[in-house]
Amino acid sequence: MQYTILVYTTALREAGVMVGGAGLEPPPTATTVRQPGGKRRVQDGPFADTKEQLGGYYVIDVPDLDRALEWAARCPSAATGAAEVRPNLRM
Amino acid sequence: MRDAGQAAELAARVSYGRLLAYLAARWRDVARAEDALGDALLAALETWPRTGVPDNPVAWLLTAARRRLVDGARHAGVAAAAEADLKIMLDERADASPAAFPDERLALLFVCAHPAIDEAARTPLMLQTVLGLDAARIASAFLVAPATMSQRLVRVKAKIREAGIRFEIPAPGELAARLDAVLEAIYAAYGSGWEDVAGSDPRRRGLAEEAIWLGQLVARLLPDEPEAQGLLALMLYCEARRAARRDAAGAYVPLGFQDLRRWSRPMIEEAEEVLAGAARLKAAGRFQLEAAIQSVHAQRVRTGETDWEAVTLLYEGLLRHAPTMGARVAHAAALGEARDAEAGLAALDAIPPDEVATYQPYWALRGHVLKALGRAAEAGEAYERAIGLSEDPAVRAFLLGRRA
Numbered sequence: 001m002q003y004t005i006l007v008y009t010t011a012l013r014e015a016g017v018m019v020g021g022a023g024l025e026p027p028p029t030a031t032t033v034r035q036p037g038g039k040r041r042v043q044d045g046p047f048a049d050t051k052e053q054l055g056g057y058y059v060i061d062v063p064d065l066d067r068a069l070e071w072a073a074r075c076p077s078a079a080t081g082a083a084e085v086r087p088n089l090r091m
Numbered sequence: 092m093r094d095a096g097q098a099a100e101l102a103a104r105v106s107y108g109r110l111l112a113y114l115a116a117r118w119r120d121v122a123r124a125e126d127a128l129g130d131a132l133l134a135a136l137e138t139w140p141r142t143g144v145p146d147n148p149v150a151w152l153l154t155a156a157r158r159r160l161v162d163g164a165r166h167a168g169v170a171a172a173a174e175a176d177l178k179i180m181l182d183e184r185a186d187a188s189p190a191a192f193p194d195e196r197l198a199l200l201f202v203c204a205h206p207a208i209d210e211a212a213r214t215p216l217m218l219q220t221v222l223g224l225d226a227a228r229i230a231s232a233f234l235v236a237p238a239t240m241s242q243r244l245v246r247v248k249a250k251i252r253e254a255g256i257r258f259e260i261p262a263p264g265e266l267a268a269r270l271d272a273v274l275e276a277i278y279a280a281y282g283s284g285w286e287d288v289a290g291s292d293p294r295r296r297g298l299a300e301e302a303i304w305l306g307q308l309v310a311r312l313l314p315d316e317p318e319a320q321g322l323l324a325l326m327l328y329c330e331a332r333r334a335a336r337r338d339a340a341g342a343y344v345p346l347g348f349q350d351l352r353r354w355s356r357p358m359i360e361e362a363e364e365v366l367a368g369a370a371r372l373k374a375a376g377r378f379q380l381e382a383a384i385q386s387v388h389a390q391r392v393r394t395g396e397t398d399w400e401a402v403t404l405l406y407e408g409l410l411r412h413a414p415t416m417g418a419r420v421a422h423a424a425a426l427g428e429a430r431d432a433e434a435g436l437a438a439l440d441a442i443p444p445d446e447v448a449t450y451q452p453y454w455a456l457r458g459h460v461l462k463a464l465g466r467a468a469e470a471g472e473a474y475e476r477a478i479g480l481s482e483d484p485a486v487r488a489f490l491l492g493r494r495a
Contacts, residue, residue, distance in 0.1 A: 064257040065207060087253055 004076040012060060017071065023056035052081055059088070095139035102148035103132055107223035108301075110153055112195040116258040118160055121199075121220055122248040127163070131155035153192065196221050197308055198260050204272035205256050212247040217276035219244055222301055224283070260312075267316065270309075274322050274378065277305045281326050286483065299330060310365070320369035321379030327362035328385035331355040343489040351392050359389045377413040380405055384421075399429035416442075420452045427456075432463035451480035455490060462493070470494070 005023065012018040030046040046053065055077060062068050065085065072083040107128070114124035131152045145151040202208075203217040218224040230240035250256075261269055284298030306323040313319045335353035338344050366382050384405045391397055406422035419442055427435025439457055447453040454477035461470035474494035481487045 064255045065205075066257040066259075068255075069207075085254075087255055 008074065008076055009058075011074070012058065012071065017060045017062055019059040019061050021056065021058035021060075024054060026055075027053045055081075095144055096136060098144040098148055099132060099135040099139060102135070102152060104223070106149045106152070108196055108199075108221040109194055110149065110156065111220055111223075112199040113153070113192050114156055114160065115202075115220070116195040116198055119255070119258060120248075120252045121202075122245070122252065123160060123163065124156070125220070125248075127156040127159035128152070130159045195258065196305070197312065198258050200273050200276070200305070200309075201261055201266075201269055202251060202256055202258055203276065204269045205251075206269070207254055207256060208247050208250065209243070210272075212243050213272045214276040214279050215240060216244060216247055217273070218280055218283070221305070222280050222298065224280075224298075228283070266313070270313065270316060270319065273309060274318060277302050277309065278322060278326075278378070280305070281329070285329060299326075299333075302326060303330060315372060317369040317372040317374050318376040318378050320365050320372070321376060321382050324362045324366035324369065325378050325382035325385060327358050327365065328382060328389055331358035331362065331389070337485060341485060343483070343485040345489070346388065347397075351395075354389070354392055356392065359392065362386070362389070375408070375412070377409065380409040380412060384409070397428070399425055403429045416446065416450055417452070420447075420450070420456055423460075424456050427460050427463075432460040435460040436464065449480060451477055454480060458490070458493065 009018070009021075027046040030044075032043045032045060032047045034041045034043070058071075058075075060068065060071060062071065065087075068085045072078060072085050075083045077083055111121075111124055111128055114127060115121045118124055134155050135148070135152060139145070199221055200217055203220065204213050208216065215226075215229045218229050219226065226241045226244060227237040229244075230237040235243075260266070281299055281302035284300070284302060303323070303326050306319075306326050310316075310319045310323040331354050332346075332349060334355070335349035335351075336344055338350075344350075362382070363386065366379065366386060369379050369382075384402055387398055387401045387405065403422070403425040406418060406425050409418050410422060420439070423435050423438035423442075426438050435456070439453065439460065442453070454473050458470045458474035458477055461467075461473055471494055474490050478487050478490045478494070481490060
């Protein structure tokens, strides 16, 4: 897994589409903050206890969704779980 | 005054889809292209009565819509303004030959059929953008509330813009997979035009021809896709019978009683040729089977008879490929002709009643077979339900006559 991620990241870099990203430590390492009405509550664990967990993300620069989907399909996590594609908010 | 209005309506009707597809492809934004084109049409209705109809109404509309898009982009901010300036430059170059702007309708069709688009919204979106149907009409064709349909369409247009779906005809590898949705939409458009036999509904006038045009375009682009050929053949067979579906007085004429001299032989021949070409590709499919059924009906021109056994057999094949309600009811009708009314009724009884509560053809056929079996009271009830579900007055009048 580690190795295929490395190969994939290299491919993104060599294609010149890689902008950034990070792999994340697993959910048990998460700490969640909520501050409703100004009152801070800190809790151990991820904010959503779901079967599928965010393992990391890539920021890539491609002209359209179709190109992004091509790259997402090649991501090793697409074979073992899922790769979700979202546009960046335009700011 | 009226002439200018008519000219604007004509320009919009003939070229709406083409203008919209071009603008949407250039700006990658269907919703804004629609707004701009709508504004341009309003401007035409205001301006043309005063200034006269321009020599090239379509080019006028295109220029007006483009200006709206550029102005809108300028207002949206600095970054967008630079983009807008670039677009103006490109557009001015295109202005050299305004009549020859590229036809992006097929690309737009494939955008609408993109896997990232909600499946339920694909056909409605194509009907609205490429063929210019309004949301209320699409909603009634898809049996949902107009407000629901409008919301659904707004949502998918936002998705196209925000997700950045590519405005291109897909590469050969992906093209086949997206073709199904495109063919479905074209057939739905044809169906909508087909219902309006008399041509009395201005929103649907010419829709059948538009659908056939789109079918021809797709069939030409994909000569090795048997289903694209099959759909074209199917539409041509049906269109060949258009003139025979009403008599001189405008009364509804069922298929079995149509005047064969009013069937278009050239169109039937063209359909036969297209279907034969599809068959050579040796991959059966829903549209080819439906076309084959119409081909059997078309044989009546030569033989004077209908081979109902062949029709029944083809419907059985069709039910394996696409078990739609239309196919189930039509299969029951074919059984009723090939065997007897009892067999037709048994096939109708096998359909769960809650699925046909508002399906007009089911009740019309049910009335027909019950009447043939001498069960007059039940036949009357079925006909009454069918009459209540018929939009077309000619069909209502026919059913009233049958019930009596």
